[in-house]
Amino acid sequence: MAGKKGTDTRQRILQAASALFAERGFDATSVREIVEAAGVAKPALYYYFKNKVELGRSLLAENFEEFIDELQAAIAQTGEATDRIEAIVWAHFSACNENLDLTRFIYATSFGPGASPFSRDGVDFNDRLRRMISAAMKELQRDGSIRKDMDADYLATSLQGSAQIWMMLEIKRKQSLLTRKLSRKIARTFLEGAGTTDGREA
Amino acid sequence: MAGKKGTDTRQRILQAASALFAERGFDATSVREIVEAAGVAKPALYYYFKNKVELGRSLLAENFEEFIDELQAAIAQTGEATDRIEAIVWAHFSACNENLDLTRFIYATSFGPGASPFSRDGVDFNDRLRRMISAAMKELQRDGSIRKDMDADYLATSLQGSAQIWMMLEIKRKQSLLTRKLSRKIARTFLEGAGTTDGREA
């Protein structure tokens, strides 16, 4: 059972790693850099984490679940379709705003090299997100708010893509792009489309 | 002026690097691995490229322009808005289909760590793409096919996001997802929206 002092050290290592992994990437960040940033000796890192990869994994695991919970809460909201889609997008944005570095590292794991030690983690995480959003789409289809001629999975992916690219832009630019207003705008574009007529081909 | 033999060696190095950078990431790929895969000795790589970073940069430069040309051709197409949006999405998809590894590496550079040597390259590339698509959106707005209450840049970003997530999924899964049919579907969703009513908030 780690005492208070140990908890501090462990957190310091995680935080240092989070910032460095985001800024330099996992592979280009050395253990020496992490421990320097955390102000500890290198073996101390191995006291808490089996190795560098387990450090990265702990960082991911301790944040994935938090975001899943927040998204679940957003999906559980009721109301107009626009409001619900907005809430889903906003759940993504606010998580990103809270921790830009971590989001960056998560994206690196999700869409990075296949041989990365985190490849599996990232794919599983994103599949999980999409299933959740897909279930929300199905619900909106049942209540008639969403078109039924396109499957829920496809629509969930589409919405994810619309939110994701803005998060990626924010990660790069750090210009406070991810507003509630933008969430609303994305929700509207998603539901209403960009075209000027309702010329459905179906 | 390198002769035929030299051109072969250089290409072999580029191809080996492309596959390895995609699969393992730039930083986790050693020069030794690249030259082994290319079947040359390590100093031979330095005969053609200043260093590892310049190798990566050559790989990117020699493919960015190719894609820009293809997208430009897609944008230059005339016709119905749905067809034109579809052509834009398809330009992305077909480039991706042609070289999955290279696309993966491009994405890694575009949205990877800020301190990466390619960070600038990726941002510039994506900004350039968006400007091109944004110009296409403006044109569609002028001819009345596209709503004017949302700016062209925003809509261009939205369309990029819709295409991008599918390319990322294809990179991960390699299930031949990127079809002309999907391009069409995305174009329709983009223009028509996912909602069942035309309840614009105007």
Place this chain on the structure above:
DNA sequence: AGAATACTACCGACCGGTAGGTAGCCGGAA
């Protein structure tokens, strides 16, 4: 009470290996 033992939370020095890159050399073609 004091000594012995066990545990937590670290550390300096070191290990074996490999990273990116270079010096000097060679063979073949023109």
Place this chain on the structure above:
DNA sequence: TTCCGGCTACCTACCGGTCGGTAGTATTCT
């Protein structure tokens, strides 16, 4: 002879990880 297109052997620096140890604290035993 010169130049191109390589190569062997080697360099310095650094990589992730380990070994043997210490300091402080808590608990148990005599």
